[in-house]
Each structure stands twice: as C-alpha cells, then as structure tokens.
Amino acid sequence: MSALPTVVFGSRSLMWWGTLGFMTIEGWSIALLLVTYFYLRQNFVDYPPLRTPLPSLLIPTINLVILLASFIPARMVQRAAVRLDTRAVKLWLLPFSLLSLSALVLRWWELWALNVRWDTNAYGSAAWVLVGFHASLLLLDVGDTIGLTTFFWTRPLPPKALPDASDNSFYWYFTVGIWIPIYLILYVGPRIF
Amino acid sequence: MSAGETPRDRALVPAADAPLPARATLSDDVLAAEHERLNALWSDGSGFWAWLTTVDHKSIAKRYIVTAFLMFLAGGLEAGAMRLQLSHPQAGLLGPDRYNQIFTTHGTTMMFLFAVPMMTAMGLYFVPLLVGARNVAFPRLNAFGYWCYLVGVVFLYVSLPLNMGPDAGWFAYVPLSGPEFSPGHRVDVWAQLVTFTEIAGLVAAVNIIATTFKLRAPGMSLNRLPVFVWTELVVSFMIVFALPAVALGSTFMLGMDRTVSTQFFNPAEGGDALLWQHIFWFFGHPEVYIIFLPGMGMITEIVEAFARRKVFGYTAIVLANITTGFFAFGLWVHHMFATPIPELGQSLFTAASMVIAIPTGVQIFCWIATLWAGRPRFTTALLFVMGFFFTFINGGVTGVMLASVAFDKQVHDTFFVVAHLHYVLLGGAVTPLFGAFYFWFPKVTGRMLSERLGKWHFWLFIIGVNVTFFPMHLLGLNGMPRRVYTYLRETGWGPLNAIASAGAVIIVAAVAVFLVNVFISYRRGEIAGNNPWNSYGLEWVTASPPPNYTFMYPVVVRSRHPLWETSVELPVLTGLSTERREVLVTTTMDARPDHRHNAPTASIWPLALAICMAVLWIGSIFSPYMVLWGLLISAPVLIMWSRQSMNIKSTELVQPPAGPIVEMVQA
Numbered sequence: 001m002s003a004l005p006t007v008v009f010g011s012r013s014l015m016w017w018g019t020l021g022f023m024t025i026e027g028w029s030i031a032l033l034l035v036t037y038f039y040l041r042q043n044f045v046d047y048p049p050l051r052t053p054l055p056s057l058l059i060p061t062i063n064l065v066i067l068l069a070s071f072i073p074a075r076m077v078q079r080a081a082v083r084l085d086t087r088a089v090k091l092w093l094l095p096f097s098l099l100s101l102s103a104l105v106l107r108w109w110e111l112w113a114l115n116v117r118w119d120t121n122a123y124g125s126a127a128w129v130l131v132g133f134h135a136s137l138l139l140l141d142v143g144d145t146i147g148l149t150t151f152f153w154t155r156p157l158p159p160k161a162l163p164d165a166s167d168n169s170f171y172w173y174f175t176v177g178i179w180i181p182i183y184l185i186l187y188v189g190p191r192i193f
Numbered sequence: 194m195s196a197g198e199t200p201r202d203r204a205l206v207p208a209a210d211a212p213l214p215a216r217a218t219l220s221d222d223v224l225a226a227e228h229e230r231l232n233a234l235w236s237d238g239s240g241f242w243a244w245l246t247t248v249d250h251k252s253i254a255k256r257y258i259v260t261a262f263l264m265f266l267a268g269g270l271e272a273g274a275m276r277l278q279l280s281h282p283q284a285g286l287l288g289p290d291r292y293n294q295i296f297t298t299h300g301t302t303m304m305f306l307f308a309v310p311m312m313t314a315m316g317l318y319f320v321p322l323l324v325g326a327r328n329v330a331f332p333r334l335n336a337f338g339y340w341c342y343l344v345g346v347v348f349l350y351v352s353l354p355l356n357m358g359p360d361a362g363w364f365a366y367v368p369l370s371g372p373e374f375s376p377g378h379r380v381d382v383w384a385q386l387v388t389f390t391e392i393a394g395l396v397a398a399v400n401i402i403a404t405t406f407k408l409r410a411p412g413m414s415l416n417r418l419p420v421f422v423w424t425e426l427v428v429s430f431m432i433v434f435a436l437p438a439v440a441l442g443s444t445f446m447l448g449m450d451r452t453v454s455t456q457f458f459n460p461a462e463g464g465d466a467l468l469w470q471h472i473f474w475f476f477g478h479p480e481v482y483i484i485f486l487p488g489m490g491m492i493t494e495i496v497e498a499f500a501r502r503k504v505f506g507y508t509a510i511v512l513a514n515i516t517t518g519f520f521a522f523g524l525w526v527h528h529m530f531a532t533p534i535p536e537l538g539q540s541l542f543t544a545a546s547m548v549i550a551i552p553t554g555v556q557i558f559c560w561i562a563t564l565w566a567g568r569p570r571f572t573t574a575l576l577f578v579m580g581f582f583f584t585f586i587n588g589g590v591t592g593v594m595l596a597s598v599a600f601d602k603q604v605h606d607t608f609f610v611v612a613h614l615h616y617v618l619l620g621g622a623v624t625p626l627f628g629a630f631y632f633w634f635p636k637v638t639g640r641m642l643s644e645r646l647g648k649w650h651f652w653l654f655i656i657g658v659n660v661t662f663f664p665m666h667l668l669g670l671n672g673m674p675r676r677v678y679t680y681l682r683e684t685g686w687g688p689l690n691a692i693a694s695a696g697a698v699i700i701v702a703a704v705a706v707f708l709v710n711v712f713i714s715y716r717r718g719e720i721a722g723n724n725p726w727n728s729y730g731l732e733w734v735t736a737s738p739p740p741n742y743t744f745m746y747p748v749v750v751r752s753r754h755p756l757w758e759t760s761v762e763l764p765v766l767t768g769l770s771t772e773r774r775e776v777l778v779t780t781t782m783d784a785r786p787d788h789r790h791n792a793p794t795a796s797i798w799p800l801a802l803a804i805c806m807a808v809l810w811i812g813s814i815f816s817p818y819m820v821l822w823g824l825l826i827s828a829p830v831l832i833m834w835s836r837q838s839m840n841i842k843s844t845e846l847v848q849p850p851a852g853p854i855v856e857m858v859q860a
Contacts, residue, residue: 001747001768001777005788012787014330014407014778021399021433029437032475036446036457036468043463118455122463125455129445139824147832151839160791161839 007159009082009166019167023174026137030178033133034185037126048123048190053115055127060113060187063106067176070099078169081162086152089165093149097142100172104142107135114186127186134179141175144168218762227745230771235327235741237795246795248332250317251739253339255637257314260346264306265623267350269704271299273697276661280694282682292678293360294379298353300363301383304480305390306349308622310342312487313397313432315629316425318637320401322732323419325410325750327743327776328792330403331396333799333834338396340803345389348811352382359383362676364477365447367458367469372451381451381814384443388810391440398429398436405429408776409784410731411766412750419730419753420497420504423511424490427518428483434522435479442472444810453817467532474525482521484618486514488625489556492578495625495632496560498728499575500567503754506559513552520549530598531605539598546596550589557582572726573647577628580655584620588613591666606676609669615662627654627707634711635725639737640718646710653703661696664689729754734763747777750784798834805830 010016041047048054073096080088111131118128148168151157237247247253274295278287287295321329329335352358359379361370370380405418405426418426447469449455456462458469497504504510526534526542560578569575591613595601604610627650634642673686680686724733733756735743746765752758766786769775774792779785809823 001766001786001789002770003768004777004786006791008778008788011781012778014403014790017403017407018331018334018399021402024433025395025399025437028434029441032438032441032472033445036472039468039471040457040463040465043460043465049463118449119453120456120462122456122459122465125446125449125457125464129449129455133445143828143831147835151835155839158839 007163009163013163013167015163015167016170019171023171027174027178030130030133030182033126033130034181037130037185040122040126043122048116049121052121052123054190055115055187056113057187059106059109060183063103063110064179064183066099066103066106067179070096070103071173071176073099074169074172078166081166084162086157086162089162090152093145093152093165097146097149100142100145104138107138111135130182130186134182137175141168141172145172224745227771228740231742231745232740234771234774243795245800246797248328248336248793248795249741250321250329250332250335251743253335254314254318257310257317257339257342260343261307261311261314264302264346266704268299268302268307269701271295271302273701275299276694276697278678279690281691282687283679287678289678290360294353294358296676297359297362297383298349301349301359301386304363305387306346308484308618309394309480310390311626312428312484312622313394313401315487316401316429317397319633319732320404320422320425321408322636322735322739322743323422323730324405324408324413325731325744325748326404326408329400330408331400332793333796334396335400336796337799337803338393340800341389341396341806342393344803344807345386345393348382348389349386357382364473367447367466370447371458378814381448384448385810385814387443388440391436392806394432394436398432401425401429406781407778409779410748410750411777411779411784411786413784415782417750417753420493420507420510420514421487421490424486424514427514428486431479431483431518431521435476435483438472439476442469442476446472448814452814467529470529470532471525474528477528478525479521481618482517485621486517488581488622489514491625491629492560492581494730495574495578495628496563498632498726499570499572500563501570502563502567504559505562505566507753510556510559513555516552517549520545520552524549527596527601530601543596543598547593550593553589557586572631573642573644573651574628574631576648576651577624577631580651581620581624581628584616584624584655584658588616588620592617604669606674607669608665608673608675611675612662612665612669619658624654632726634714635721636732636737636739638715639721640714641721641725642714642718643710646706650703650706650710653699653706657696657699657703659696660699661693664693724756729757731755793838796834796837798830798837801830802827802834
C-alpha cells in the first residue's frame with residue numbers, strides 16, 4: 001500500500017468532493033433565489049414593475065463576455081495541472097487572475113445596472129440579492145485564484161498544489177456557469193416576457 | 194473498470210468468497226511499536242492550545258456532543274419554566290414578554306442548537322469509526338464548523354439575559370418578525386444564530402458525504418455499509434438541500450428587510466408574507482427528518498447488536514431511508530394548511546404527508562421481524578428501542594391525522610400539534626439517542642454505563658414523556674391554543690395542564706438519573722474492552738477509547754458484519770506512512786484502495802476564521818458596514834490557512850508497483 005500514489009485528480013481526490021459539495025450548496029441557493037424572484041412576480045402586473053426601468057444590458061453583457069473568455073485560461077490551467085506541467089500552470093494562472101478580477105470589479109457596476117435600488121420594491125430586493133449573492137461567490141473564487149497564483153509564483157510547492165489548481169478551475173466553471181441563467185433571467189428576460 | 198484502474202487494482206481486495214492469500218500474522222512487538230509511533234504522530238498535543246487547535250474528529254465530535262447536550266438541558270429548563278407557568282390558570286411566574294422569549298428560545302435551542310448538531314456530531318464521531326477511517330475527510334473544516342456552532346450558542350445565551358432574546362417563535366413568521374412589529378435586535382439575534390448553525394451543519398454534511406464515499410475501509414462496498422452510515426449519508430444530502438433555504442431566508446431576506454430595508458415581505462411593495470413561510474418550511478420539514486433519520490440508523494445498529502442476528506431486510510431499510518429523505522422535501526406545505534393556498538396544493542401535500550409513513554413503517558416491521566427471529570438481550574439500549582416503538586408510533590399516527598387538511602384546520606395552532614411534535618421528536622430522536630448513548634458510551638470512554646441506573650432512566654423517561662404530552666392531545670382538542678402565557682380557570686384546561694406539568698417533573702428526574710449515571714460511570718464504570726457487546730461493526734475493532742490514530746491499519750472488509758465472520762484474526766492492509774499522517778482513500782462504489790492522502794495537522798485558523806465570521810454576522814445586525822470589516826479581517830486568516838495547508842512536506846508522485854499487501858492482525 002505504500003506504493004499507492006499520493007496525488008490524484010478529479011473525482012478520485014477528496015478536495016474535488018469538497019468542491020462539488022460547495023458547488024451544490026451554492027448552486028441550490030441560487031436556484032432558491034431564482035424561485036423567489038419568480039414567486040414575487042405574481043404580486044405584480046408588470047415585472048419589473050411600472051415606473052421601474054428595465055436593467056441596462058451594456059455592462060452586464062461586457063462582463064458576461066469577460067466571464068466566458070475566462071473559461072480559456074481556466075481550462076488551460078486545469079489541463080496543465082493534470083499533466084503535471086507546473087510552468088504552464090503558472091503562466092496560465094496570470095490571465096486567469098486578470099480576467100476573473102476584472103469581472104469582479106465590473107460586478108459593482110452590474111449591480112447598479114439593474115436600475116433599481118434594493119429597497120424600492122420586492123423586485124429590486126430579489127434582483128439585488130441574486131446579483132449580490134453571486135458576487136460573493138465571485139469574490140471567494142477570485143481570492144482563491146489570486147492566492148493560488150501568488151503561491152505558484154513565490155514559493156516551491158508541494159505536489160498537492162496541482163490538484164488544488166485543477167479544483168479551482170472546476171469551481172470557476174461552476175461560478176461562471178451559474179451566472180448564465182441569472183444574466184438571462186434578470187437582464188434579458190424582462191425584454192422578452 | 195473505471196478510468197485509471199488497472200487489473201491489478203481489482204486484485205488488491207478480495208471478494209467476499211475468495212480465499213485470502215496466505216500472510217503472516219503481525220506479532221505483538223510489531224503492533225506495540227506501531228502503536229507508539231502512530232499515537233505520537235496523530236496526537237494534536239495536550240493543554241489549552243491543543244484544545245483550541247485539534248483536528249481529531251473524536252475530540253471535536255465529543256465537544257459537539259457535550260455542547261449539544263448542554264443545550265438540551267438549557268432547552269429543558271426553558272420547558273420547565275413554561276410548564277411551571279402553565280401548571281395552573283393565571284400563574285404569575287412569567288409575564289407575556291418573558292414567556293414569548295422563553296418559548297422562542299426553547300424551540301430555537303432544541304431545533305437549531307441541540308437536535309441537528311447532536312445528530313451530525315454522532316455522525317462525525319461514529320461514521321469514520323463505522324467505515325474504518327482514521328479521520329473525516331476535511332478535519333480543519335470540521336473544527337471550523339464546531340467553532341461556528343459555539344459562536345451561535347454563546348450569541349443566543351448572552352442575548353437572553355440581556356433582554357435581547359428572540360421572541361417571535363422559533364420559526365419567526367413575518368410580519369410579526371419584520372421591522373415594523375419587532376423593532377430592536379431580538380429577531381436579528383435569531384436570524385444570525387440560524388446562519389451560524391447552518392454553516393456548521395452544512396460543513397458537517399459535506400464532511401460526512403466525502404468521508405462516506407471516499408474513506409471507507411477496503412472492501413466495504415456500498416451494500417456493506419452500516420445502516421447508521423446510510424442514514425447519516427442521506428441526512429447529509431438533505432442538509433445540503435434544506436439548510437440553504439433557511440440561511441437565505443433568515444439572513445438575506447428577513448435580516449436584510451430588518452437592517453437595510455429590502456422589501457421581500459412587505460406587501461405594500463410587492464413582498465409576500467407567504468414567501469417566508471414557504472422558504473422556512475421548505476427547510477423546516479426536511480429539518481425534522483434530518484433529526485429523525487439518524488435515530489432510525491441508531492435503532493438498526495442497536496437492534497442488530499442485541500437481537501444477535503443480521504437485521505431483516507437490509508436492502509428494504511436502506512431504500513426506506515433514502516425514500517424518506519426524498520419524500521421529506523415534498524411535504525412542507527402541510528405546515529401552511531391554514532393559509533390561502535390552492536386546494537389542489539392542499540390535497541397534494543395531504544397525500545404526500547400520508548405516504549411518507551410507508552417507508553417508516555417498512556423499517557419498523559423489519560426491526561420487529563429481526564427481534565422476533567433473534568435472541569434479544571434487553572439491555573438498556575434495547576429498552577430505549579422498545580420505548581421508541583411505543584412513543585414514536587403514537588406521534589406518527591397523530592401526524593397522519595394532522596396530514597388531513599380538514600382535521601388540521603381544527604387543531605392548527607393548538608396543543609394537539611405540540612403533543613404530536615413532541616411525541617415524534619422525543620420518541621423518534623431523543624429516545625433512540627439515549628439508546629445510542631448506552632450502546633456507544635463504552636466505545637467513547639472505555640467504561641460501561643450502569644444498567645441498573647439505565648433502567649431507572651428509561652422507565653422514568655418513557656413515563657414522564659407520556660404523562661407530559663398525552664394530555665396535550667386532549668387540551669388541543671378542547672381548544673387550548675399554542676404560545677399563550679396563561680389561560681382562564683373557566684376554560685377548564687387547568688387539570689390537564691397540571692398533569693402535564695407533573696410529567697415534566699418526571700422527565701427532569703429521568704435526565705438527572707442519566708447525568709448521575711454518566712458522571713459515576715465515567716470514573717468508576719466497569720471497564721469495557723474493545724467489543725463489550727460482541728457486536729459486528731468496525732468501531733468495535735479499535736480500543737475503547739480509540740487511540741489518536743483510531744485504526745492502526747485499514748481493515749479489509751469482506752462482508753457486512755466483519756466481526757461476526759472472524760473472531761480471531763482480521764485481515765488488514767499495511768503500508769501507510771508512520772512519518773506523516775496518512776489516510777487510505779478508496780474508490781466510491783467498491784472501496785478499492787486508490788491513493789494515500791496526507792491528512793492535516795492541528796491548526797488555529799479554523800477558530801480564527803470562526804471569530805471573523807462572528808464579527809461579520811453579529812456586527813452586521815448593528816451596522817451593514819461590519820460586513821466589509823468582517824471580510825477584511827477574514828482575508829488574512831484565509832491566506833494563513835492556505836499557507837499552512839500548502840506547507841506540507843509531501844514528496845512523491847509515484848505510480849504503484851507490484852506488492853502483496855494483505856496482512857493479518859489479532860481481532
């Protein structure tokens with residue numbers, strides 16, 4: 001048994017299961033918030049309500065493009081980690097950090113792009129909490145990515161750092177993926193329904 | 194074969210009926226030396242600092258259990274105060290405001306601070322032992338969960354004497370709990386307390402899921418998993434899907450309505466009072482099954498051990514537990530029958546609330562069949578199982594009655610519901626829990642609890658519960674509402690209330706006997722060996738109490754009852770490092786050895802992060818900007834935690850060469 005490996009990737013690793021657990025909890029929370037958004041809709045004739053402007057599309061769409069673009073360095077980091085290429089991981093972590101940090105910064109303007117305050121009406125409250133809750137996920141993962149980048153560039157690392165980088169990308173896919181329905185429902189939806 | 198698996202991987206662990214390769218038995222000298230090395234390696238030190246930094250699941254779970262039991266006592270004192278106040282008409286012990294705080298704190302304490310933490314704590318202690326693991330999957334996260342829970346406990350019990358105890362009921366319905374009708378911070382205390390306990394619960398659930406799937410002993414395929422582990426697994430999944438609802442509702446919706454004027458529950462701005470009830474009960478109904486299902490698992494373990502035969506219908510019991518877990522999410526509206534929800538919805542939830550009795554019934558019949566066909570030994574633990582049958586079934590029957598909308602509309606918000614919920618909670622959770630204490634106390638402490646005192650405890654408890662809560666059915670049918678601080682003599686409710694209050698005294702006596710039993714037995718109880726009950730599970734392999742490393746070697750499991758199939762020698766795998774902490778990670782379905790994982794050492798950062806969370810969440814009820822401060826102080830703590838985990842001196846990335854690895858040790 002001393003001959004068994006000590007570093008593994010994907011569903012063989014404990015950290016992957018922890019990440020999956022966290023994703024399930026956060027993903028389900030967002031599902032509940034979306035249900036709340038639709039539940040409150042039955043109290044209004046129009047949604048957004050009359051005299052509440054529609055959310056703007058410009059900054060949210062720019063941010064969506066940035067988030068989708070960040071898939072590329074995230075995927076590159078994961079593939080490099082699995083083939084144990086520390087140098088490639090280090091390099092791809094840089095654009096990954098940059099793009100994810102930009103998305104986080106733009107998130108502040110995305111909140112105001114809702115064109116309604118959180119305390120104006122129930123629609124505003126639901127929209128702000130949806131975007132704000134997802135912002136907290138962004139904050140955590142951007143922090144994780146930047147932290148990993150710093151570790152990779154500043155110190156010799158144990159082999160377990162590579163599965164950590166791979167799991168960080170895994171979590172990023174979720175963070176971006178779960179934003180897509182929120183973007184569609186909050187920013188695009190009112191223009192269609 | 195799954196990806197990455199080689200034919201040799203399959204050969205590493207034999208099937209149940211395959212003969213084991215001939216191996217040497219490990220000598221006593223080898224075992225003694227190994228014990229010394231491993232015990233030192235897995236020790237988190239001693240003294241106060243060690244207590245703050247330990248990541249040993251046994252230490253963390255023990256303090257969880259003790260804290261949760263203290264909460265049971267606190268909730269019991271609150272109940273005692275209520276029973277004293279209601280024992281006769283127009284008593285003057287508690288005024289209305291104090292009474293509101295007491296019944297709210299009683300419910301909140303029992304549901305959030307006793308029941309769920311206790312059940313997850315029993316899982317955190319016993320799941321690794323039952324599956325043959327040295328620790329849970331995420332030991333530092335485990336510590337963080339406990340500290341968050343402790344913050345919640347302290348927060349509530351500091352607020353109560355400061356007249357800041359929550360007073361809007363344990364489920365804090367809006368608009369009563371909203372900013373207009375509950376100014377001040379009482380309900381904010383409730384909302385943030387819920388958040389702390391939800392964090393702790395979610396963390397424990399993720400730990401239990403990962404431990405159960407990945408850290409099982411080699412050969413313990415899923416169909417060989419002990420039923421208690423199945424129930425903890427099902428409950429952990431339920432926690433993952435139920436607890437976010439109340440965390441969102443309490444902090445992000447109600448808390449924000451109260452502090453930053455969101456409008457979730459304000460009908461004037463499109464908000465909805467029923468939204469709160471849906472969100473809360475979507476959590477609240479699975480919550481009671483989260484409390485009840487581990488009790489079912491404990492009963493199966495006790496029944497198997499003391500019927501001295503395999504449980505009848507293992508597959509049916511496992512499927513019943515899983516089914517109950519799913520169905521529990523489809524019942525929540527039965528708490529809302531007195532609200533204007535559509536009739537079709539009411540019918541649907543009536544049907545679902547009745548159907549859920551079926552899988553529970555299946556389990557009960559399986560246990561009866563096991564006892565009937567076995568040679569039962571009526572130890573105190575098994576007596577508590579008998580008590581469960583009597584009490585819980587009573588509560589289950591009144592539950593099916595309440596499932597009917599027509600009946601519920603008559604008794605909603607009366608003491609009939611109080612009777613039902615206490616019968617199912619005390620009968621379905623506390624009674625099995627006491628049984629489990631008698632069953633597993635020898636393993637945790639190395640000493641047996643007194644059977645004589647145990648039998649006094651049992652009879653006083655069962656009689657006390659029934660004397661206290663049976664009259665409440667009649668009080669409810671006679672119209673006595675819940676949550677009233679007193680009543681008039683003319684209502685005629687006095688005599689039944691007096692009987693109920695007398696019953697409460699008997700319950701107090703029962704718990705006192707239990708506490709005496711624990712204190713005496715802890716020091717002077719009969720010494721338990723590894724396996725005092727001659728039971729079959731892996732937890733009885735290790736010493737009582739278990740050493741720091743719990744299992745010297747991973748045991749090779751060849752059936753569902755490892756200790757009943759071999760009484761002399763136990764097959765184990767050798768090769769885990771004695772230079773650094775290692776656990777064996779196995780595959781998810783069949784538990785074949787997969788890799789060695791470097792387990793973490795002691796750390797202060799979980800406690801530090803819990804303190805930062807306390808600043809964040811508690812501070813936020815006084816000023817929203819405290820969220821920013823809380824995040825600011827959390828960031829360096831998270832960095833330090835990551836740095837510590839990145840400092841591991843692991844070295845190799847080798848692939849496995851050949852190697853026979855099965856050794857034998859004395860059982």
